[in-house]
Amino acid sequence: MSRLSICLIPTDGCQQQHGSNKWILVPHGAGLFKEKFGILVPTAAGSIFIPSYRNADFKKTAHITQSAEGLGYHSAWISDHLMPYSIFDPWTAISGLAVLTSQITLGTLVSCNLFRHPSIVAKMSTTIDHMSGGRFVLGLGAGWLEAEFRGYGIPFPKYSERLGRLSEASKLIRRMWLDEKATFEGTYYQVKEAVCNPKAIQKPTLPLWIGGRGEKLLRIVAAEADGYNLNEGTIDEFKVRLPKLRQLCKEMKREYDSIEKSWLGTVLIGENSDQVRSKLKKYQPTAISAERYLGPAVMGTPNECLRKIEQYKELGVTHFIGWFPEIAEDESGLKLFAREVMPSFN
Template identity: 30%
Template sequence: MADSNLYGVALPASAKRLPELLEATAIAEDLGAGLVTVADHPYLPSELDAWTLVPLLLARTSRVRVATNVTALPFRSPTVIAKAAATLQFTSGGRFVLGLGAGGPYDGLPEWGAQWPSLGHAIGALDEAIPLLRRLWSGHRVDHDGEYYRLREAVAVAGAPPDPVPPIWVGSFKPRMLALTGRHADGWLPTNAYLSLDEVPAMQRAVDDGAVAAGREPSAVRRVFNVMGVIDDTQPRRNDQLLVGPAGHWAEALTDYRERLGFETFVFWPVRGDTRRQVELFFENVVPKL
C-alpha cells in the first residue's frame, strides 16, 4: 500500500459548506491523510478566511498537517504572516505548512486592496518576502531595507522561534515564479487546472535551474501537485486540466504524474460531489492502488 503521508486533500472554504469541511477533515485524518489544505481567496465573498479556518482545523485534528493553499501575499505583511505561522506551529505541535503565492488572477486584486499595482510587483515582493520570513523566524531582531519592505528591529515570533520552522510551499507556473520557487521554496505547489501536463517537465527543469543558481540542491524543493477532479465511474474520463474517472484511472494517472512528471506528493481537490465521499473514495480506493 502507498504511504498515505504522501497524499492530502484540498477542502472547500465556502461558508455554506462549513460542516462538510469539518467532517471531511476528520475523515481524511482517520483514513491516514498526510495533509489537509484550504484555499486562501480573501477577495471571494463566498469563501471564509483561510487564516481563521486553519487554526480551527488544527484544533480539531491531532496528526494531519494543515496548509494554506495558497496564501495571497499582497493582502498580508511578512511580519503578520511570520507571527501567525509561528503561533500556529507552536499551538499545533509543528503541523502547519505555509503555502504562499502572489495571488490571482491578479488583475482585479488591486481594486480589492492588494498592496501592489501589478503582478510584476507582487512577484518581486514575494521574492523578497520568503527570505525575510525565515529571518523573522530566527528569533533575532531584524533590520531590513528592501525594495518592498522596510523593518526596524522587528521580531515577529511568539516566544521562541518556531521549531520546526514552517515549510514554505510556493504556488507558481510562469518562468519568473518558477525560478523564485527554486531559489527560495521548500516545496513547489502547482495545480493541474492552470497548466498543461505537457508543460510540466520544462517547469520542473525551471525549478531545478533556480535552485542550482542559488546554490541549492533541486531535491530540497518538494514537488507537490494539486490535482483537481472527481472520482466517478459514470462520467467520461479526463486526464488534462481535470482528472475525472474511476479509482483505477486515478491510480494510473497519479503513477504517471510521479514517474514521468516528477511529483512526489499529491493533494486531491474534489470539484464536484460530496467532498466527504470523495475523500473516502480517494483514500480507500485510489491510494491503495498506488
C-alpha cells in the same frame, strides 16, 4: 518522509549572517520525499471546482477535514480569496481546524502575499504551528485576481512588482522565523529588530512553499522555497517547469531534490466508468473549457487515477492535493481514493 537526511535551504541571513545569502543544513529529507496525498478543503460557497459546497458552513468544512484525517490523508489545504464567493478567511479557518484535528498537516495553498504584511504572516504562522502541534505549512503566492484587490481597496501592482514583493516576503519571513531579532531592508518591506517569538515547534522552522502558474516564479522557488505547487498543472506543464527549476537550482548551487514538488487539481473518481460519467455530467463546470478542466484532472476508475498519478510521479511530483467536486454532499470519492489509490504508494 521515510528517513532523516540533510538538505540545504536558504536563510538569506541568520542572526550572524545579516545581509548575506547563506545556506544552512536542515533535516528535511532531500530526495527522499515519499508520495503524499492531501485535499483542498472547501471554504468557498459556489466555487466552480467544488460546486457541492453551496453554503459557507464551517462545520461542514471541519467535518470534511476530520474525515480526510481519519482516512489517512496527509494534508488539508485552504486557498486565499476575498471574493466573489461567500468564502472563509484561510487563516482564521485554519486556526479552527488546528484545534479540531490532531494529525493531518494543515496549510495555505496559497496565502496571497499582498493581502497581509509578511512580518504579520511570519507571526501568524508560528502561532498556528503551536496551535496545531507542529503541523502547519505556509504556502505563499504573488496574487492574481485583480477584482478582489480593487474591491477591498488593496493596490494591485504589475506582475514584476508582485514577484519582487513575494521574493522579499519569503526572505523576510524566514529571517523572522530564525532570528531572535530580525532586521530586513528591502525595496518593498522593512523591519527593524523584529521579534517573532515563540519560534515554531517544527525545527529549525516550519516549511515554506511557493505556489503559482507563472514560470518567472521558479526563480523564487529555487532561491527560497521548501516546496513548489503548480495549481492545475498538466503533465506537459510539469515537463516544462521542472527542468527549468532544476537548472535554476544548479545555477544557485541548491539541491533540486530538497524541494517538494506538488500538484493541485480536480480528483474525480468512481467505482466504474458509469459512475465517473455520471459525476462528470453533474459537476463539470461550464464556465471554463473542457480542456482546461480535464487536462490536469486525475479522473476515472481507481486504476485510471493510478496511471495518471504515475505519470506525474515519473516527473518528480510527490505531493498530490486534490479537490473533490462532490465532497460536500458525498464523501464516497474521498473514501474510494483512500481505499484503492493511496495504498499503492504508501
